[in-house]
Amino acid sequence: MINSVILFIRDTLPIFLLVSLLLSQSGLRLIHLLIGVLIGLMVAGGLYINLATLSALAEGGGLEIVKAVVLLITLIILCLLIRDAIAYNKSTSRWAMLLVVGITITNAIHFLIYSFAYWSTDRADISLAMGSIIGLGISLSVSVLLHAVVSAVNNAYVKLSFLCVFCAGQFAGITLLLEQIDYLDVTERVWDSSDWVADDSEYGHLMNVLFGYEATPSIAYISVYSIAVTVPFIYALSMKRIATAPHVEGASS
Amino acid sequence: MNGLFAGLSYAALPEVVVEIRNHLFTPQTITIPANQKVRLVFINYDSTPEEIDSFDLNREKVIFGESRGVIFVGPLPAGEYGFFGEYHPNSAVGKVIVTDDMSSPRSSDSNNESLPHD
Numbered sequence: 418m419i420n421s422v423i424l425f426i427r428d429t430l431p432i433f434l435l436v437s438l439l440l441s442q443s444g445l446r447l448i449h450l451l452i453g454v455l456i457g458l459m460v461a462g463g464l465y466i467n468l469a470t471l472s473a474l475a476e477g478g479g480l481e482i483v484k485a486v487v488l489l490i491t492l493i494i495l496c497l498l499i500r501d502a503i504a505y506n507k508s509t510s511r512w513a514m515l516l517v518v519g520i521t522i523t524n525a526i527h528f529l530i531y532s533f534a535y536w537s538t539d540r541a542d543i544s545l546a547m548g549s550i551i552g553l554g555i556s557l558s559v560s561v562l563l564h565a566v567v568s569a570v571n572n573a574y575v576k577l578s579f580l581c582v583f584c585a586g587q588f589a590g591i592t593l594l595l596e597q598i599d600y601l602d603v604t605e606r607v608w609d610s611s612d613w614v615a616d617d618s619e620y621g622h623l624m625n626v627l628f629g630y631e632a633t634p635s636i637a638y639i640s641v642y643s644i645a646v647t648v649p650f651i652y653a654l655s656m657k658r659i660a661t662a663p664h665v666e667g668a669s670s
Numbered sequence: 671m672n673g674l675f676a677g678l679s680y681a682a683l684p685e686v687v688v689e690i691r692n693h694l695f696t697p698q699t700i701t702i703p704a705n706q707k708v709r710l711v712f713i714n715y716d717s718t719p720e721e722i723d724s725f726d727l728n729r730e731k732v733i734f735g736e737s738r739g740v741i742f743v744g745p746l747p748a749g750e751y752g753f754f755g756e757y758h759p760n761s762a763v764g765k766v767i768v769t770d771d772m773s774s775p776r777s778s779d780s781n782n783e784s785l786p787h788d
Contacts, residue, residue, distance in 0.1 A: 424756065472734065477740045535718065597742060603743075603744065615725070617725045
């Protein structure tokens with residue numbers, strides 16, 4: 418049962434946290450985000466059905482490549498979301514929904530693999546169900562707390578920063594995926610903070626989900642993380658500056 | 671028995687094969703050279719999938735039932751790096767020992783299988 422709790426939390430907590438962070442932003446409605454979760458689950462289900470074929474691609478790296486591509490597209494969507502949020506554009510709901518779709522796909526696929534593999538066997542007993550219910554309760558509790566904390570912040574830019582930091586933790590995982598299948602060379606580890614907070618500790622798990630904490634991050638991981646945190650804002654503020662720049666009438670004669 | 675890195679080729683990466691049977695890794699301990707990239711090939715003989723997870727190596731990969739998967743690790747400094755099966759964390763436990771000295775393999779354990787040599 419404990420393993421079911423851990424797996425449920427690991428695979429679904431990011432989705433819950435993303436929904437709560439997006440709800441904390443102004444102008445976003447739960448229904449759109451839930452639709453995004455549903456679409457994400459459907460796409461993840463479609464991937465699961467074709468998983469044998471998919472994972473055999475690229476010399477066994479098919480699933481990693483699909484996840485990396487989805488995360489990259491989701492990063493672009495985040496940039497568009499931040500741009501429209503800063504410009505007080507009403508189309509943020511659309512991007513928020515797509516952001517949820519992307520994060521749901523990359524996280525739910527693993528949960529589906531575990532669920533369909535073990536819940537269809539004789540081991541699908543009450544302990545597995547209880548483990549998932551407990552995991553669901555924990556995920557809901559943490560996400561409600563996060564929503565309360567972020568909603569209490571008055572500054573819209575700070576709220577968006579919380580969202581960016583969370584998403585950066587997800588996007589930085591692209592480097593780990595590509596290193597695993599040898600599409601990216603392993604770079605030097607920048608620091609080792611495992612003596613303070615180990616990756617496999619409770620705090621390590623939570624911090625990893627909240628903001629992508631890694632006890633031994635590589636240069637590539639930190640680089641992608643930094644890009645994912647800063648580029649959405651740089652892009653959004655650039656677009657805002659262009660949109661609000663005064664037009665100069667009449668060329669020089 | 672400690673795993674030996676096998677299949678050394680100047681054109682290919684060193685490779686170690688790990689089998690998954692009854693939610694156990696064989697061999698449980700793998701020895702690889704330091705500062706070198708290595709292919710870890712997991713062959714899952716069970717009918718159900720196993721997710722190879724390692725916080726030390728920053729690796730996470732699902733190996734589907736009755737199939738195989740490859741994980742690249744390294745270059746790594748000398749040390750010990752644990753990995754486990756996420757779906758069976760109590761039984762599927764393994765360790766990668768990275769050593770500067772690969773001139774001789776570590777002593778073997780009579781209960782473990784030897785790795786295939788190409």
